[in-house]
Amino acid sequence: LRSPLREVGLNISEGSYILAVDGKDCKDYSDFYELMFNKAGKYVSLTINESASTDGAREVIVKPIADESKLYYYNWVQGNIDKVSKATDGQVGYIHIPDMGRGGLNEFVKYFYPQLNKKALIIDDRGNGGGNVSPMLIERLRRKMTRANTLRNSSISTQTPTKMMRGEMVLLVNGYSASDGDLFPYSFRKHGLGKIIGTRTWGGVVGIRGSLPFIDGGNLTRPEFASYSSDGAEWIIEGHGIDPDIVVENDPTREFMGIDQQLNRAIEEVLKTIDDYKELPPPPPYPVKAK
Numbered sequence: 001l002r003s004p005l006r007e008v009g010l011n012i013s014e015g016s017y018i019l020a021v022d023g024k025d026c027k028d029y030s031d032f033y034e035l036m037f038n039k040a041g042k043y044v045s046l047t048i049n050e051s052a053s054t055d056g057a058r059e060v061i062v063k064p065i066a067d068e069s070k071l072y073y074y075n076w077v078q079g080n081i082d083k084v085s086k087a088t089d090g091q092v093g094y095i096h097i098p099d100m101g102r103g104g105l106n107e108f109v110k111y112f113y114p115q116l117n118k119k120a121l122i123i124d125d126r127g128n129g130g131g132n133v134s135p136m137l138i139e140r141l142r143r144k145m146t147r148a149n150t151l152r153n154s155s156i157s158t159q160t161p162t163k164m165m166r167g168e169m170v171l172l173v174n175g176y177s178a179s180d181g182d183l184f185p186y187s188f189r190k191h192g193l194g195k196i197i198g199t200r201t202w203g204g205v206v207g208i209r210g211s212l213p214f215i216d217g218g219n220l221t222r223p224e225f226a227s228y229s230s231d232g233a234e235w236i237i238e239g240h241g242i243d244p245d246i247v248v249e250n251d252p253t254r255e256f257m258g259i260d261q262q263l264n265r266a267i268e269e270v271l272k273t274i275d276d277y278k279e280l281p282p283p284p285p286y287p288v289k290a291k
Helices: 069-087 102-115 134-141 180-190 252-256 261-271
Strands: 017-021 044-049 058-062 092-096 120-124 147-149 158-160 168-173 194-198
Touching (some): 069 092, 069 261, 102 134, 120 261, 134 180, 168 261, 180 194, 194 261
Parallel strands (some): 092 120, 120 168, 168 194
Antiparallel strands (some): 017 044, 044 058
């Protein structure tokens, strides 16, 4: 993950002007991106200056990327982490899971383990494109403490299992929490892991194994996997989705302005649980075995 203009040594600040691309003056083109056509992954010369003047301009070499979406996503996640941390005085963690595949599993591992010292956790399942790893995530979220531990000459106690969240959790969902992103909140609720906040999920959990290609370049998928309740009483989720415990709709205009009403409500809910957080108990009096 890299941003071309953030590369080491370029020293390009926000607000700088790109005056030319490979020696071609930007003023001669109606759209700057005409000059960037077919440049992704190739070294490009940019004429840069702090003002729109060529006086004092300098030339830098960059390698453009074809897609900025991962950079936007990274900034969005980091912004949410920062917002949650500031609103809770650093006591609450935040994780977004974009899908239930390799990428989503990597995001979970990247942010879950470093935040296990938090007193509560907001898990964001919004926009989750599905996959098949939700059972792995649920297994980690369901871990319960079995015993506490201490060691010689230490005042710090630990618990077993070590990698677990001891505080309260809430889950954010919306209409784009799909497929295995639907199954995840179902399991989250079934195992009593916490409140679900947002809007009803997508409601599509009949799975596919792969596609059958057509000679015209199209493809066909067929339904092959379906889920029903553990007691055999009913088919689950398909065609409806998971209803949240607390319904909160994000106003599109406010969301565009950076106001995330669903995340704000999640922060509000977890803050109610902070005072109930239980620290690990100190060890009991050490036994005397000299008798």
